[in-house]
Amino acid sequence: MPAPAHSPAAATPTGAAGDVTPPPVAARTGGFTLPGPVAAFDVGGTDIKAGLVHPDGSISHRSTTPTPRDPARPAAAVVDRTTQLAAAMPGAVALGVVVPGLVDDVRGVGVYSANLGWRDAPFGELLAAATDLPVGFNHDVTAAAIAETTFGAAAGIADAAVVAIGTGIAAGLIVDGRPHRARGYAGELGHTVVDPSGPLCPCGARGCLEAIASAAALARRYTEVSGRPAAGAREVLAARAAGDETAARIWQEGIRALAAGLRQLSALLAPEIVVIGGGLMRAGDDLFTPLRREAERTFTVHPVPPIVAATTGPDAGLLGSALIGAGALTGDAA
Structure with missing residues (x-):
């Protein structure tokens, strides 16, 4: 393998080169x-x-x-x-x-x-x-799905969806125990339209799930509506906890959009489990409790699958x- 021409800029080691983390x-x-x-x-x-x-x-x-x-x-x-x-x-x-x-x-x-x-x-x-x-x-989300179904929250489950919510939103789909990619077009949950009159998405469509409920979208929408800058979803959640009504509304709109996206996913593929990963997962009960409640309220024909946090970290x-x-x-x- 050729030697690097120069050291990577701004690399931050999370352990010395010889250090080894314990195996999962x-x-x-x-x-x-x-x-x-x-x-x-x-x-x-x-x-x-x-x-x-x-x-x-x-x-x-x-x-x-x-x-x-x-x-x-x-x-x-x-x-x-x-x-x-x-x-x-x-x-x-x-x-x-x-x-x-x-x-x-x-x-x-x-x-x-x-x-x-x-x-x-x-x-x-x-x-x-x-x-x-x-x-x-x-x-990247297919990789997370493979990890979760190998030894994580969906281990041993043949039909699973691992939904990563961070800068964007995507789903890693496991169908009959194998990743379902369809030439790369499967799993783009963030680009399902949940509100046709919603905000413009970078993909060119309006009302994509990613444009409403991703961590980046929550921060951007809160900043636009309130006029107060939010670097990320964490700041929106903190403002909500402090009684900020705009933050509460933006957060709830994101929850509703996520539940709508999961309803579409369940209608098409009926996963046995939905595993949530990505940065927004760190919101914990502030995410999972209202999301499960909204799913129970809005799912009709299809049963609500368990909605759980990723465990592979x-x-x-x-x-x-x-x-x-x-x-x-x-x-x-x-």
Whole structure:
């Protein structure tokens, strides 16, 4: 693997290069298998999480690096940063990279990312050429879904939806025990329309779930309506707790939109369980209690599935990415 041309800018290690985190419980009981260390990357709208995932599920060589933004070459900038980080992970037998947006995992192409700005980017080809490793490339929420159904909240469940709510909203769909991707177009729950007269979404439609109920949308809408800046959903929730009526209304509108999105999801796929992950999950009972209540109120024909918090934690994307990378080496898709 080529040495990096320079050290990644602004990388924040979350453990020294040789430090190894303990393996997840299921890794110690056979729920996690890799053919060797896999360099795993979880590319998000804000940060790239990276780590060398070992066969027992432990992770070394961790770092968190700001996702590079280059309007002229958005995908190439991510490939460059990933390559630099991978070069510092000795012994990797494969590379797993997961990204947001529309992803064609069969062709290894990032079809479209509204937040990061690429279209039809050949990530798989570029990463393989840069690292000389087998590359598994997929959607970030699919990776989380694979992790959750391997040893998390949905372990052993054949039909599950893992919904990540953060900068955007997307669902990793597991149908009959396998990820359902449909050339990358499945699972874009954030772009289902829940209010045709709602706010404009970056995708060009009005009233998308993501434009109303994502963490970013909650903060943006509160700022627009109240005139008081909110850096994120946490500030909206704090204002709501302090008695701010605008914050309470924005939050409740988000809850209603989420329940509407889950109702559409249940009508189409009838998952046995809905697992909520992403940054908004940290709202805890302020999210789950009203969301379950609204689902019970609005679901009609279909039963309300259990709506639970993800349990694999912040490493879900990395662990799922490692499984996807391992599949590129062994020929067994995750």
